[in-house]
Amino acid sequence: MTVSSDAIARVYIQLALAVEQHIPGYVDAYYGPPEWREEAEAAGLRPVDELAREASALAAAIADDTEMDSQRQDFLARQVRAMQTSLNILQGEQLTLVEEVKALYDITPEWVDEAVFEETHRTLDGLLPPGDSLAERMAIRQKATEIPVERVQPLLHEIIAELRRRTRARFPLPANSSFELQLVSDQPWEANHCYLGNCRSRIEINTDLPLHITALADLMAHEGYPGHHTESSIKESQLVREQGWIEHCIELINSPSFVVSEGIATRALSTLMTDDEVVAWHASELFPRAGYGHLDAHCEHAINTAWWRLEWAVRGNAAFLLHDQGASEDEVVTYVQQYGLRSEEEARKHLDSLNEPLFRSYIFNYRYGGEMLDALFAAQDNHDHWFSRLLTEPVTPSQIRAWTAD
Ligand SMILES: [Zn+2]
Numbered sequence: 001m002t003v004s005s006d007a008i009a010r011v012y013i014q015l016a017l018a019v020e021q022h023i024p025g026y027v028d029a030y031y032g033p034p035e036w037r038e039e040a041e042a043a044g045l046r047p048v049d050e051l052a053r054e055a056s057a058l059a060a061a062i063a064d065d066t067e068m069d070s071q072r073q074d075f076l077a078r079q080v081r082a083m084q085t086s087l088n089i090l091q092g093e094q095l096t097l098v099e100e101v102k103a104l105y106d107i108t109p110e111w112v113d114e115a116v117f118e119e120t121h122r123t124l125d126g127l128l129p130p131g132d133s134l135a136e137r138m139a140i141r142q143k144a145t146e147i148p149v150e151r152v153q154p155l156l157h158e159i160i161a162e163l164r165r166r167t168r169a170r171f172p173l174p175a176n177s178s179f180e181l182q183l184v185s186d187q188p189w190e191a192n193h194c195y196l197g198n199c200r201s202r203i204e205i206n207t208d209l210p211l212h213i214t215a216l217a218d219l220m221a222h223e224g225y226p227g228h229h230t231e232s233s234i235k236e237s238q239l240v241r242e243q244g245w246i247e248h249c250i251e252l253i254n255s256p257s258f259v260v261s262e263g264i265a266t267r268a269l270s271t272l273m274t275d276d277e278v279v280a281w282h283a284s285e286l287f288p289r290a291g292y293g294h295l296d297a298h299c300e301h302a303i304n305t306a307w308w309r310l311e312w313a314v315r316g317n318a319a320f321l322l323h324d325q326g327a328s329e330d331e332v333v334t335y336v337q338q339y340g341l342r343s344e345e346e347a348r349k350h351l352d353s354l355n356e357p358l359f360r361s362y363i364f365n366y367r368y369g370g371e372m373l374d375a376l377f378a379a380q381d382n383h384d385h386w387f388s389r390l391l392t393e394p395v396t397p398s399q400i401r402a403w404t405a406d
Contacts, residue, residue: 005068007340009057009247012076014039016250018046019083022090025253025358029232031197032249036195052087055080057148072245075257075394078106079247082255088356097323101361106256106397109361111320112313117339120310124341127303135341141303145212147290149183152211155290156181159217162281163225166272170384171226171376171391174199179224184208188353193228195251199236201229213292214300217278221269226391231264234391236306245394253358256396263337263369266308267377271387275301312367314340315350319363322354376404 013032017040020027030037059080062073085103087094099178101109121134131137148157167173179201187206194202205211205224211219221227232251251257268279283297318336321327327335329351336347353359373390377383380403389395389403 005065005072006244008058008061008065008068008076008385009245010274011054011061012080012247013250015051015054015058016083016252018043018051019086021045022051023086023358025172026086027250028253028258029195029197029251030249031195032246033238036214037373048087048090052091055084059084070396071399072247074399075396076203076247078256078396078398082106083252086254097320097361099363102293104151104254104256104361105259105269105365105368106261107364107372109316109320109364109368112317116308117314120306121341124303124307127209127299127306135337135343136214138307138341139343142210142212145214145292145295145300146210147213147216147292149207149211151290152205152216153181155213155216155283155286156220158289159220159286163217163221163272167225167230167371170272171230171388172236172238173225174233177229179203179229181205186347188356191223193223193232195229195232195236197236197249199233201232203229207394213287214282214295214304216305217281217286218269218304221272222265225268226272226387227265227268228261230268231261239394240391248394253362256398257394258362259365259369259372259397260395260400261369262365263373264387266366266370267373267387271383310340312363312370315354315363316367318350319354319360322351323360355380371403372400376400379404379405 006362013030014036016027017030017037021040021044043213044162059077062068062077062080065073068076082104085095085100087098095103098109101107124138125313126136128134128137128141131140164173175198180203182204184206185208187204187208190206190209190300192204192206194204196202199226223229235248239245240262251261273281279297279301282295282300287293287297308351314336317339318332321335322332332351332354333344333347336342337344340350341348342350354363373387376386381388390400
């Protein structure tokens with residue numbers, strides 16, 4: 001008996017909603033039929049071995065479907081492989097960190113040599129004002145660029161309007177797409193994107209952590225335009241509504257699609273604006289308007305670029321230390337302080353997120369997603385064409401590697 005592609009997509013969604021009962025937070029967004037979610041909730045914790053058998057049957061049905069669009073089929077196959085991995089972990093299977101990341105996200109993480117961090121430290125040393133240790137100089141810079149939350153809101157509206165205008169001009173953002181901003185507290189992250197369906201999102205900003213004038217445009221590009229909100233809106237409109245590929249009405253946090261999403265988000269601002277445009281916008285508009293006209297926008301941009309490169313790589317190594325090399329929590333904290341130039345308090349926050357089962361391997365998605373896009377844009381002409389394909393098609397890391405190698 002053959003199962004139709006639509007029936008396969010339905011089973012995929014229903015199975016994911018059943019997994020969510022075991023792993024709260026597994027489903028990052030869902031805007032399909034509400035009764036499917038209600039059914040999953042009513043069924044509660046279904047036996048994991050039963051779910052694993054259904055996932056195997058689903059994987060086989062996807063492989064056997066000769067009618068399905070091949071890109072759709074490849075996407076679903078890799079998403080289901082990740083789901084099977086999550087179920088195996090629930091059943092107690094012990095995977096090394098590399099095995100876990102490969103099976104969940106379709107990428108192979110590697111340890112970064114500390115010489116790379118030392119090189120970035122030298123770059124930062126040349127950019128930061130003189131002082132004591134590099135970590136202290138970085139902390140002083142972070143303090144000097146902090147912006148109180150009450151001054152952030154009017155600025156955010158201006159930033160969002162500009163990013164939206166540019167995104168609409170170059171990518172097929174639905175006209176009715178919009179998001180609301182919500183200030184929250186008691187969260188481990190700086191900001192979070194919740195897709196609500198009907199081209200609407202809620203973007204939450206954590207006011208417990210300091211916001212930086214230098215990072216606001218990047219933050220809104222990452223979460224909003226042309227990052228997470230844009231991707232979800234376009235995929236809803238083009239894949240779910242137009243093509244009927246309903247599997248995209250659910251977003252699974254531990255799956256290859258999120259490597260692509262974080263790649264899009266970390267390269268959102270640099271897709272929309274050149275470095276010179278970002279610097280000019282900060283220097284002539286954003287910094288003076290918020291009372292930071294004294295900052296050197298060029299230098300701040302260079303610091304940010306170096307800082308984020310350092311951040312994701314150090315946090316990846318911290319994951320290796322903790323989950324692969326048997327380092328103690330204190331050793332990990334010391335490592336993050338030394339190489340990531342973080343305070344002990346900040347390093348402990350990083351450690352907390354590495355101890356979260358849902359997020360212990362997610363950290364690699366930022367760096368590998370971003371670098372994968374850099375490689376694609378370097379190998380192929382027409383950056384916008386490829387960015388547009390990432391926003392409109394079912395894409396996995398394997399697909400991006402194939403595009404890059406073509
Ligand atoms: Zn993100």
